[in-house]
Amino acid sequence: MPGITREEVAHLARLARLELKAEELDHFAGQLDDIIGAVARVSEVAGQDVPPTSHPLPLTNVMRADEVRPSLTPEQALSGAPAQEQQRFKVPQILGED
Amino acid sequence: MTVIELVPYEDALAAYDPVMGLEVHVELGTKTKMFCGCSTGLGAEPNSQTCPTCLGMPGSLPVVNAIGVESAIKIGLALNCEIAEWCRFARKNYFYPDMPKNFQTSQYDEPIAYNGYLDVQLEDGEIFRVHIERAHMEEDTGKSTHVGGATGRIHGASHSLLDYNRAGIPLIEIVTKPIEGAGERAPEVAKAYVAELRELIKALGVSEARMEMGQMRCDVNLSLRPHGQEKFGTRSETKNVNSLRSVERAARFEIQRHAAVLGSGGTIIQETRHFHEEDGSTTAGRVKEEAEDYRYFPEPDLVPVAPPREWVEELRAGLPELPRVRRNRLREEWGISEHDMQSILNAGAIEPIVATIGAGAPADQARKWWMGELARHANETGRPLDELPITPEQVARVAALVASGDLNDKLARQVIEGVLAGEGDPDTVVEKRGLKVLSDDSALGAAVDEAIAANAAVADKIRAGKVAAAGALVGAVMKATRGQADAARVRELILERLAPAE
Numbered sequence: 001m002p003g004i005t006r007e008e009v010a011h012l013a014r015l016a017r018l019e020l021k022a023e024e025l026d027h028f029a030g031q032l033d034d035i036i037g038a039v040a041r042v043s044e045v046a047g048q049d050v051p052p053t054s055h056p057l058p059l060t061n062v063m064r065a066d067e068v069r070p071s072l073t074p075e076q077a078l079s080g081a082p083a084q085e086q087q088r089f090k091v092p093q094i095l096g097e098d
Numbered sequence: 099m100t101v102i103e104l105v106p107y108e109d110a111l112a113a114y115d116p117v118m119g120l121e122v123h124v125e126l127g128t129k130t131k132m133f134c135g136c137s138t139g140l141g142a143e144p145n146s147q148t149c150p151t152c153l154g155m156p157g158s159l160p161v162v163n164a165i166g167v168e169s170a171i172k173i174g175l176a177l178n179c180e181i182a183e184w185c186r187f188a189r190k191n192y193f194y195p196d197m198p199k200n201f202q203t204s205q206y207d208e209p210i211a212y213n214g215y216l217d218v219q220l221e222d223g224e225i226f227r228v229h230i231e232r233a234h235m236e237e238d239t240g241k242s243t244h245v246g247g248a249t250g251r252i253h254g255a256s257h258s259l260l261d262y263n264r265a266g267i268p269l270i271e272i273v274t275k276p277i278e279g280a281g282e283r284a285p286e287v288a289k290a291y292v293a294e295l296r297e298l299i300k301a302l303g304v305s306e307a308r309m310e311m312g313q314m315r316c317d318v319n320l321s322l323r324p325h326g327q328e329k330f331g332t333r334s335e336t337k338n339v340n341s342l343r344s345v346e347r348a349a350r351f352e353i354q355r356h357a358a359v360l361g362s363g364g365t366i367i368q369e370t371r372h373f374h375e376e377d378g379s380t381t382a383g384r385v386k387e388e389a390e391d392y393r394y395f396p397e398p399d400l401v402p403v404a405p406p407r408e409w410v411e412e413l414r415a416g417l418p419e420l421p422r423v424r425r426n427r428l429r430e431e432w433g434i435s436e437h438d439m440q441s442i443l444n445a446g447a448i449e450p451i452v453a454t455i456g457a458g459a460p461a462d463q464a465r466k467w468w469m470g471e472l473a474r475h476a477n478e479t480g481r482p483l484d485e486l487p488i489t490p491e492q493v494a495r496v497a498a499l500v501a502s503g504d505l506n507d508k509l510a511r512q513v514i515e516g517v518l519a520g521e522g523d524p525d526t527v528v529e530k531r532g533l534k535v536l537s538d539d540s541a542l543g544a545a546v547d548e549a550i551a552a553n554a555a556v557a558d559k560i561r562a563g564k565v566a567a568a569g570a571l572v573g574a575v576m577k578a579t580r581g582q583a584d585a586a587r588v589r590e591l592i593l594e595r596l597a598p599a600e
Contacts, residue, residue, distance in 0.1 A: 015193070015391055015393075016193065017193050054186060054395075054396035054397075054398060054402075055396075055398060055400075055401050055402070057401065059401040060184070060401055060402045060403065060404040061401070061402075061403060061404055061405075061406075062161060062162065062400075062401045063161065063162045063163070063164035063167060064135070064161045064162070064163060064164065065164060066128050066129050066130050066163050066164060066165035066166075067129065067130065067135060068129055068130050068135055068136070068137045069130070069134075069135030069136070069149075071136045071137065071146060071147050071148055071149050072148055072149055072150070072153075073146070074143065074144065074145045074146050077145045077146075077148045077153060077262070078145060085245075085257075085259055086144065086243075086259055087143065087144040087145055087261075088144050088145065088243065088259035088260055088261050089145070089195070089198075089259065089260040089261075089262070090257055090258075090259055090260075091195045091257060091258050091259075091260060092257055092258075093255060093256055093257055093258070094194070094195065094242075094244075094252050094255070094258055
């Protein structure tokens with residue numbers, strides 16, 4: 001059974017830019033452990049002869065011709081944006097990068 | 099920012115062996131994006147080429163661009179790669195607003211092409227084989243503008259603005275295997291590889307691969323290890339090195355920097371670095387996230403790509419002659435040296451010369467004009483040769499006028515100058531500027547007589563049998579006629595008049 005450690009939760013939280021308190025780390029470690037344990041049970045019934053599936057339909061090569069289709073107008077594209085400026089999506093200061 | 103005392107290049111190479119890895123992103127020239135039908139056209143107003151799919155709206159469904167896949171296979175084949183029988187896309191998850199989806203659709207452990215090589219020719223003609231790890235399909239990111247900082251960089255900015263027109267444009271990422279054994283020529287190999295790859299991409303017709311327009315971008319991974327050591331040292335990854343010259347400079351700088359850090363007992367941090375065009379230096383970027391931090395997983399919205407073998411073979415059969423092979427063929431046809439061919443390649447003159455020959459000019463004339471007058475003009479105006487306002491047909495016409503004796507070289511240069519200045523095609527310029535070689539004996543005769551009269555001493559020498567002295571008089575006549583005289587005829591007239599008495 002996988003054991004999700006507190007450190008792993010802290011690492012994931014950092015990647016997701018989430019600030020978690022110490023007690024939350026323990027709390028989520030336990031919860032994630034349960035979830036992973038439940039999902040892992042799939043491997044108990046899926047034998048070696050069952051390939052891992054990433055798509056429910058047995059399709060390949062679904063492609064489209066390289067033909068331009070109408071885009072949204074800038075107004076439509078930006079209509080759901082919390083903030084905009086100069087017809088662009090405005091996002092807060094980006095941290096953790098040079 | 100700490101200033102590092104770089105180790106001299108020769109000293110760095112004496113102590114260490116460089117190992118490189120090059121990652122090149124090529125923006126494909128498809129009409130539409132990789133997973134939706136939005137246009138990829140340049141210069142559109144911000145966020146006017148987006149749709150629910152490339153904006154990552156819930157419920158939207160990506161569908162792969164067939165030409166994107168075809169281009170990837172062509173590139174893979176041209177790089178001597180194996181083409182996957184079955185492969186998938188994967189989500190590369192990261193937190194950065196340049197992708198509105200919060201992930202980039204890419205390929206992870208199942209690239210469409212893998213295990214190939216590209217032979218590159220160095221300046222002295224030596225062939226160096228660069229092994230290719232993989233070529234995979236992915237999509238470009240949006241364009242960020244950082245506002246509020248002094249330098250336009252993220253650092254110090256108060257907020258950022260995003261234009262997603264570019265988000266989703268097809269990219270092919272081509273990754274080399276570690277390049278070992280290049281030694282002191284590592285920077286040259288890096289440059290030659292990117293140059294050859296660019297030629298290849300252009301020959302395939304899948305992208306214009308203009309580096310200055312970001313259609314081809316290179317990341318340079320570099321590490322050093324002490325001579326004799328098998329294990330690679332820690333690498334740095336210099337991002338977005340976007341000219342051939344910069345690729346060479348970045349590799350060279352990193353060799354010197356790594357040697358400085360290692361030589362003083364320090365350790366190299368695995369990090370991305372930014373390249374600075376102004377002085378060829380690099381500075382630290384972010385500490386590189388490990389691959390697992392991207393939490394790759396197969397893209398559930400796209401079905402696998404399984405290129406039928408017949409399709410792959412059809413594409414293989416349709417590949418153009420590879421650039422290096424073609425260059426060698428042309429070099430032999432034109433009867434020129436490796437070095438001359440290299441200069442022509444560096445000047446971007448191969449296609450114009452081929453087209454000019456195609457328009458009827460002899461090879462040596464086509465080379466002469468493109469590598470002489472026109473290359474100089476391109477240099478002066480900072481434009482690529484193929485963007486000068488003169489066509490190969492026009493250059494061929496100038497060459498024809500020289501061959502027929504209507505123009506001499508000096509007048510031909512003026513005709514070219516006129517065409518470049520927008521005065522019309524060569525015949526129009528000839529007419530408007532009145533540029534015609536004077537070979538009419540009565541018109542020339544007067545000028546010849548004047549020159550003889552003005553240079554009596556020289557004339558006497560010629561009369562005395564010193565025919566070589568005629569050059570001075572020919573020069574005088576040419577000057578007097580402002581270059582329009584037919585020099586060969588002038589010489590004949592002079593020698594006639596000054597024939598030694600029998």
